[in-house]
Amino acid sequence: MGKTEEEIVSAMGERYDVMLHVYMEGIEEETRSVSGLTGGEGYRLMKYEEKHSGGLYPRAAARAMGIANVNASMGRIVAAPTAGSCGILPATLISLAEQHHKGKEEVVNCLFTASFIGEAIAENASLSGAEGGCQAECGSAAAMAAGAGVELCGGTPGQAADAAAFALEAVMGLVCDPVAGLVECPCIKRNAFGTVQALLAIDMALAGIKSIIPADEVITAMGEVGRSIPESLRETARGGIAATPTGKKIAERLTKSSDPHFPS
């Protein structure tokens, strides 16, 4: 609405600054989530990686979980596209930027590519776990990160679209099943896997591997699959790992209401 290009770029720059801050903050110490269910996953993987120099993939995965840890402990994050999946895009892009010595301006440009992919998914499928399962949240985040990452590494728009398609295909049908309805388990670890998925998709596309199905068709298919996922597997915490005996026990412990039959 009447904003100049400069203003838009600077607004995206501010989002990048928040992302970079959380990216650093997430692995600094072992935070605990508000519920106490999770905490320190990113920190621990990063410590392990430093000892074994596992390389870009575990490092980026640690960052992604660190960001998700900050989210779960009521820290300040950028939803990308959602809060539950907020680790994937910044972890992928900033880790790659570190690896290839890219600066803020280049990453901010790629964030526009990521949002473009996100918009395409929002229009033709969904970005919400309650509507389309986790494929719509962590899957979309990975697709956005994959496409944007290809651009950051100097690939072509065609390769970016292929990478986005690979990332979405990898989790086609992934359900949303958060234990106790909290954005923690499996969400935090799914941020790690989403990041590795994005990085691998980028490498595959840059290696010249082509997507057999065009990205737009993959997106439409994802929307179609999302609509056929039963409600119990769309954020209601009534299916999947949320409905395991242990998941249910945790839910019972965490969600006791103080006064369940309050008359109006």
Added chain:
Amino acid sequence: MNAFDIIGPVMIGPSSSHTAGAVRIGNVARNIFGKQPDKAEIRLYNSFSGTGRGHGTDKALIAGILGYAPDDGRIANAYEEAKRLGMKPVVRFLGEYPSFHVNTAELLLQKGKEKMRITGKSVGGGRIVITRIGEYETEYTGDYPCLMTVHRDIPGVVSEVTGYLAGMKVNIAFMRLYRTQKGSRVLMMVETDNPIPFEIEGLLSSRPYIEKAAILRGM
């Protein structure tokens, strides 16, 4: 949808519906109440009750009532902040209540003798709807600036108010009237595209048939 709906909002986690949306319900409720309450009873229902503690929904609502934005780092310390600012929060997790939306919060705000009940629901992605203001069932999102009046249900008031707005070159985006019965009192919410000049509040409040006029800023 624009780029900043996809990459954004900047918010305090962990959940756009249960945390960011809850802050917004608090923000809009405070705007409607018009001042900081000294007591706030917060009643949480359904998913807000079940998962509210783990999502910090209680803290988010308290911080929202204090006027903090959804990305304010002090949300995590909302109870301490309320104490510091002299507001007493009482939070009740009330379990399943099928007639309410899955993410519903009912706020009873009180300052001295003045009390108001405001109900809101968080509908996803941080978007909210205020579904009840006092005795009126409403449908207000808080997105636009809004002129809110409570007036006697007599002919001419609506055209008087819209006439003022037109005179001030304020364009009306949506307008809704709510009443509990014919000929009693009406709650009118006029949502506008442009900010509403403050003079109009005094102008309208001086009318004998207008009980209350308030300007809510959009967010």
